[in-house]
Every structure is written in structure tokens, then in C-alpha cells.
Amino acid sequence: MLTGPDPALNDRKSMTAKSKHANPSKNRSPRHRAREFALQGLYEWLLNQEDAAVIIEHIRQAHGFDKADSEHFVALLSGTIRNAASLQTELAPLLDRSLAELSPIEHAILLIGAFELANHLEIPYRVVINEEVELAKSFGGIDGHKFVNGVLDRLAAKMRAQEVQADKAH
Numbered sequence: 767m768l769t770g771p772d773p774a775l776n777d778r779k780s781m782t783a784k785s786k787h788a789n790p791s792k793n794r795s796p797r798h799r800a801r802e803f804a805l806q807g808l809y810e811w812l813l814n815q816e817d818a819a820v821i822i823e824h825i826r827q828a829h830g831f832d833k834a835d836s837e838h839f840v841a842l843l844s845g846t847i848r849n850a851a852s853l854q855t856e857l858a859p860l861l862d863r864s865l866a867e868l869s870p871i872e873h874a875i876l877l878i879g880a881f882e883l884a885n886h887l888e889i890p891y892r893v894v895i896n897e898e899v900e901l902a903k904s905f906g907g908i909d910g911h912k913f914v915n916g917v918l919d920r921l922a923a924k925m926r927a928q929e930v931q932a933d934k935a936h
Contacts, residue, residue, distance in 0.1 A: 800842060857876055
């Protein structure tokens with residue numbers, strides 16, 4: 767005998783409503799959103815080698831782009847694509863596998879992190895690493911965030927040696 771609505775049905779409805787967007791309850795800053803969109807654009811570039819300007823225009827049409835830091839998005843995406851070869855050269859010795867063996871998501875996240883470490887000195891290295899780890903947790907594989915953290919930590923020690931040493935001294 768049924769006495770009311772099936773509670774499992776309500777759970778399924780609320781799960782569906784909650785899963786429309788990744789991390790719906792998480793307050794994401796405009797800069798973080800810019801990194802998310804840059805990740806999408808780099809993923810597209812890694813798979814299709816499309817021109818940066820075409821990818822930028824495509825991403826600008828995406829739902830929620832108006833909440834992203836547009837300038838940072840463009841700087842990340844175009845700068846990372848423009849400097850991809852040198853960034854990959856910096857990353858390669860720090861990897862436990864070849865670049866070709868990385869998932870496109872981890873590859874893109876590492877490229878963004880390397881670009882920010884090299885070109886956005888106003889952003890503390892710990893913030894860069896944390897932001898990329900968060901992207902890996904949201905979009906990468908199960909333990910991808912640990913891999914990203916380890917690689918970017920070693921890269922920061924190389925690219926920003928003084929900042930890392932000063933941070934460790936405190």
C-alpha cells in the first residue's frame with residue numbers, strides 16, 4: 767500500500783536538477799571562470815588545431831561566458847596557444863610519461879598553469895597551482911589533480927625559484 771509519493775523519485779528529481787551544471791553551489795570568480803573557458807578552448811585546440819581567434823569567438827558564445835573575466839580568458843587562451851611549444855618543452859622533463867600520453871584535459875591544464883607561472887607574475891604561484899588543481903578536480907580524471915599538483919609544483923620551483931624559496935622561508 768502506497769501512502770505518498772516515492773521518496774526515491776524526489777531524490778532523482780533533485781539530483782537531475784543539481785547536475786545541470788558542474789559544481790552549482792561553488793562560487794566561482796570571474797578569473798576562475800576564465801580558466802574554465804580557456805581549458806575548453808585549449809581542449810578544442812589540442813584536438814583540432816583550430817585557429818585561436820576562431821576558438822575565442824566560439825567560446826564567447828557559450829552560456830555563462832558573461833560571468834568570466836574576458837580579458838584574462840583571451841590572454842590565457844591566445845598566449846598559451848602562441849607559446850605552446852616552449853611551454854611543452856618546459857613541462858616535458860617534469861612528466862612521468864610523454865606529452866602524447868597525457869589526456870587532453872591534463873595537457874591543457876598543465877599548459878595553462880605553465881603559461882600563468884611564466885607570464886602572470888602578479889598571480890602568486892600557489893594561486894596558479896591551486897586554480898589548476900581545482901580545474902583538474904572538476905574536469906580531469908580521478909587522480910589527475912595529484913598529477914597536476916606535482917608537475918606544477920616542480921615547474922614553479924624552476925620558473926619562480928625566488929618566490930618559492932621566500933615562501934618556504936616563512
